[in-house]
Amino acid sequence: MTRATWIGLATLGSAALLIGAFAFQHLGGYAPCKMCLWQRWPHGVAVAAGAVWLASVPRVALIWLGALAAATTALIGAYHAGVEWRWWPGPASCSGGGLDLGTMSGADLLSTDGPVGLVMCDEVVWSLFGLSMAGWNAFLSLVLVVFWLRAARS
Known part of the structure; x- marks a missing residue:
């Protein structure tokens, strides 16, 4: 396959x-x-990196930027999946108790209502074949890293 094909698939x-x-x-x-x-x-x-490259700005730096971006989201997804599986702690603001008491007002602290709209990072809300959305993002993003690297080698 051509470099443009690999970049198009990754994009x-x-x-x-x-x-x-x-x-x-x-x-x-x-x-x-x-x-x-x-x-x-x-x-x-x-x-954005892929679109700019495909729009006739064929710079190798854009390919590496795309690969770095895909690797970054894969790492975040793997970290997030690990938080969901309780392998390591997640951010205090959305894991465990989920509330950062230092950022709450006095009214919030005295309220008996639960937090509105807070989605916990350490809870799996959807999964397929044992992988959560974060796990699928990590896996599929690693595939995209391979596509970007194939583009770089083409």
């Missing part, structure tokens, strides 16, 4: 993962946690 892959994340959120009703949102940004960078 479309990141775009598909972004669209899938938005579909789960807006059509499926699965609100993202903080770490889910972190995983989206590198996909956006990878899509």
Whole structure:
């Protein structure tokens, strides 16, 4: 395959993962946690790098930027999956108790209502074949890293 084909596949892959994340959120009703949102940004960078390269700005640096972005989201996804499996702790603001008491007002501390809209990072809300969305993001993003690296070698 040509370099442009590898870049096109990697770009479309990141775009598909972004669209899938938005579909789960807006059509499926699965609100993202903080770490889910972190995983989206590198996909956006990878899509932008690929789109710029494919729009006749063939710079090798864009290929490496796409590979770095895909690797970044894969690492965040693997970290997030580890938090879900309780292999290591996640961010205090969305794991465990989920509340950072230092950032709460006196009214919040006295309230008997639960937090509104807080999605915990250490809870699996959807899985397929034993992998959560974070796990699938990590796996599929690693595949995209391979695509970017194949593009770099072409």
